Amino acid sequence: MKSCIGIDLGGTKISGILVSPELEVIAEIKTSTEIGGQNGAIDCVKSVIDQLCRENAVTPNHILGIGIGVAGHVDSEEGRVVYCPNIPIENFDLGPLLQKEYGFEVFIENDANAAAVGEKHFGLAGQNRNFVCVTLGTGIGAGIFIDGKIYRGSTGGAGELGHMILDFSTDAPVCGCGNRGCFEALASGIAIARSAKKVFSREEITAFDVAKMAQEGNEAALRILAAAGNIIGIGFANIVNLFNPEKIIVTGSLVENEDLILKPASETMVQRAFSTNAKAVEVIKSNLGNRAGVLGAAALVIQERAHLPCV
């Protein structure tokens, strides 16, 4: 029986998964990427495919297809990686290349969208037709399901939630994208670390350190996380007022301790969104940990091959 491969290609690590057509997980691997340029990145993807096949005694002609979630802007129709801030692949037809080399079908998807597909097939989205999967980690991203399907927008650029501007003042914090006042510049792991560096006058502090200090009762750390949680709640309120989703499913390192970030964020959302919309939405932590992306990448094969609406 043929199986599917899912790959989650990030800036610092790559995960691979082998699943049955019924989406049962057969094997999983994860390595850090040491990517030297575009060829290095492509070799990295190939070596994960090869390892999954070799270790599980399957040949490429036993593979139904492969889905790849890429941390960047992709053109899913063409199987093209357009641009990634942290992966050295640009305007490259990764899908057609792998398809030619291995013979199986390849589906390229943005990683946040892949995570939303993962929530649909393996996680908490269940029968929901309209939901948003938000990743709160070093950066902030979103995958949006509308009417039971991934919503990619007109050119694959929808769901850039991290770059929704929430502070238009001229001295708003600068974002990695070059803009100012983006959600990501105000409330991501990077933003929390930046606040902490100022407050504690320490260069090496991370969002993880701040969370640890907060858990130990450090008041300054608690204040930093409360401020971030409030802004995340504002971001959620905007999602709720614009998309009126059934669920916001939250994943990423910032929600590992729910009480510190997700609880205050949900409270702010309820205060700031329209009450009918706030009542209609459930804000929940994903139960897939950091596997939503790789699981969703594998599920893409079934979903896109079947051209089925994934109800």
Next chain:
Amino acid sequence: MKSCIGIDLGGTKISGILVSPELEVIAEIKTSTEIGGQNGAIDCVKSVIDQLCRENAVTPNHILGIGIGVAGHVDSEEGRVVYCPNIPIENFDLGPLLQKEYGFEVFIENDANAAAVGEKHFGLAGQNRNFVCVTLGTGIGAGIFIDGKIYRGSTGGAGELGHMILDFSTDAPVCGCGNRGCFEALASGIAIARSAKKVFSREEITAFDVAKMAQEGNEAALRILAAAGNIIGIGFANIVNLFNPEKIIVTGSLVENEDLILKPASETMVQRAFSTNAKAVEVIKSNLGNRAGVLGAAALVIQERAHLPCV
């Protein structure tokens, strides 16, 4: 041959239109509403239907159906008006009532959604499948088309663009909704008038007055509009980064003079949105004036009756 009726029910005026099944306009009327409570509002709607029928010598059994755009939160499936800030109808099954009384089918829609349907069938949306129709007037609203259909969200509350929070500071301007820092509180006609009252120390000044002064070269008025235009551009950038639409079609009193608001807003959007998304979108002024809503209400009958995707 049977015709369709469209009605646009606002807080201060009501418009009605009679169209052929091919969406040719047969007759149009517009009156101010003097609404004394819920019964008064319903009588208002009925008198527009009756007048359109009487003056054009059609009987209700010659009417295919009627679409009503309502300035508020509606449940389109049930034909229910849920809540309107400026119309005294609440939790009322307006659709079933009119259906019973006249015998024809009734479709109830939010007015911003109806305007987007109007842009689709009569205006500039043409073949676009993903577009946002933004109304910039006394308030700010939006109707969103996704994959060729109105996007209503899970409970009919999607597209509350005017209540996207763009300023989360605790002293941000208060919005009509009771919240602070909403798009509408920062850059609508009401917000412009509020700024002008401060700047010119005049109680009676309106956004219309400010636009007139700006056209005559008044520097303070120009500054007020430039500030509003910048914030509108931030709002557009957020639409572009979240929805990646093909078009933003803008209507409402604030865009009557394009150069004062829409041009600076478009420039800010291009600077602040992701460049691939900004390149994919066209920001244009509607060519339907304030008729998008009533035209769309009539087109709803054809669109919803046929259960056709309106491609």
